[in-house]
Amino acid sequence: MQEREVLGELWDVIGERAENPSAESYVSRILTHRKGVDKALEKVGEEAVEFIIAAKNGDDARTVSEGADLLFHFLLALKAANIDLADVLAELEERRRG
Numbered sequence: 001m002q003e004r005e006v007l008g009e010l011w012d013v014i015g016e017r018a019e020n021p022s023a024e025s026y027v028s029r030i031l032t033h034r035k036g037v038d039k040a041l042e043k044v045g046e047e048a049v050e051f052i053i054a055a056k057n058g059d060d061a062r063t064v065s066e067g068a069d070l071l072f073h074f075l076l077a078l079k080a081a082n083i084d085l086a087d088v089l090a091e092l093e094e095r096r097r098g
């Protein structure tokens with residue numbers, strides 16, 4: 001699967017969980033947390049630190065794994081903050097075009 005498809009599919013699943021929360025869903029648990037958006041933001045912070053440590057240690061497998069955790073929780077934080085992934089991607093595209 002292409003990178004953009006993976007991101008798009010995951011973003012769609014996060015959107016579905018936001019619309020139809022369920023107790024078994026990790027995404028739902030974060031998005032309906034009593035701390036509100038702060039919970040997703042905390043997770044981004046934690047995962048960013050874990051990613052930095054893995055990369056600094058030159059542990060490639062762990063860097064990939066922590067990178068995935070970071071990207072996933074970044075998407076959750078965007079959703080929790082009511083920001084559309086498309087707007088972030090459009091901003092990057094605008095910068096790329098210069």
Ligand SMILES: N=c1c2ncn([C@@H]3O[C@H](COP(=O)(O)OP(=O)(O)OP(=O)(O)O)[C@@H](O)[C@H]3O)c2ncn1[C@@H]1O[C@H](COP(=O)(O)O)[C@@H](O)[C@H]1O
Pocket residue numbers: 010013017024025026027028068069072
């Ligand atoms: N990509 C992920 C993904 N990556 C990580 N995680 C979860 O994120 C959590 C990571 O938290 P930590 O590493 O900090 O471990 P933890 O101590 O259990 O976390 P906390 O107790 O602090 O919440 C774990 O519970 C993982 O299961 C994910 N959970 C879900 N997804 C995707 O989201 C989709 C929907 O998931 P559900 O909402 O659970 O159906 C799944 O099909 C996946 O594609």
